[in-house]
Amino acid sequence: MNSPAAPPRLSVVVPVKNEAGNVAPLVAEIEAACAALGGFEVIYVDDGSTDATPAELASLAAQRPWLRRLRHVQSCGQSAAVRSGVRAARAPIVVTLDGDGQNDPAFIPRLVAALEAGGPRVGLAQGQRVGRKDTGFKKLQSRIANAVRSRVLKDGTRDTGCGLKAFHREVYLALPYFDALHRFMPALVRREGYEIVRVDVVDRPRMAGQSKYGFFDRLWVGIRDLVGVRWLIARRRRVPAVEELN
Template sequence: MASQPVDIVPRLSVVVPVKNEADNVAPLLAEIEAACAAHGPFEVIYVDDGSTDATAAVLAEQAATRPWLRRLSHDRSCGQSAAIRSGALAARAAILVTIDGDGQNDPAFIPALVRALDAGGSAIALAAGQRVGRKDTGFKRLQSRIANAVRKTVLKDGTRDTGCGLKAVRREVYLRLPYFDALHRFVPALVRREGYDVVLVDVVDRPRLTGQSKYGFFDRLWVGIVDLAGVWWLINRRRMPPQVRELG
């Protein structure tokens, strides 16, 4: 596929957080390139969150032939939310697309997310993927169903699946969200907190390309409860932002 000039401001910035996903980099990059090519200039920002495998070397190899590929590296593992935020801060496009680096999110759905965001106008700040046909184990699907049901009841965010990494969001709005670890699981609720609407797009789940999940049940349970309480507090302490105009 033809390269694009690197000095053109991209329309999309695709942020991919990764940790020890060396075998998934090349196939996922090819799919992202195919999905984004029709949307004009784009950039892909891989954020290596302290990998100890060959992820960095594979990314360097891929960058040699893809001028739109940018590479960021954390000196230590700081988590998925930190990696996404690093990518968002570095991004040059007005629209951020986030996608997990393990291949479970299919990049073919990126155009649908961007179209949904565009169609909503300025009132819509987030097009969030919600997975159908989950390919996780039965126990992990049960975990997600319980967690999502509790979250919907507490936060009333109108979303049945905030765990899907595939999202398109207006960068200026994303950077206004209060940052904390695990922010990526609460983006719809916090975007609504800022006074914007969210549109939901069904995306078909698939198995990760290679490797194993980095998440377990017990290492997320208690942290998730604390995060949920914190986000509930943030939402309930927020007043509707005023419309500001300069008078002279």
């Protein structure tokens, strides 16, 4: 059990909206994956759920002191939920994963190890999905989006849409915030002068419920965001190396 006075080694942030059927099995998997990592906390950020998600989380948290619950009164989107969780996190290293069960928590130790092995020069360990379990149309959509993004931003990352990420909390908080930030983290982390490591993770089918995303929901917003991120990168100049003098 984590001591209230000592910050945990790791914070796991899970954004959710209407995922009542997925909460209990995913929490159990996260607990099993993090057990060998030392002190940890899990922060579920409920982005305005209207189903039984809040009740499920309350029941689980009653027996798990490491499980914390945040709630958005109104739905503000996945990036906002991730940001709320990271800002509340007490650990220097944060891992994120989606709340639908498609991201396997068993890969959390591998992501953390890859991040720590890189030392301070590495700011992000990005999961890259293999064996995608989405529909053929959704896989095609993702392949096209990733190809366009990679060509425009040159972030060297095959799959930035994977929710499994490990990063230093201070690095994330230094990034410019906007909706859909979580999809452009490799490019923005590189913009801050850090390197990226990439870890292949096995994709799984959704445990329960239905996807909240559609093709036309993302298309034009994604194009606008891509243009905006390219502008941010173009406007960035040399990252200063700061030394404190006696």
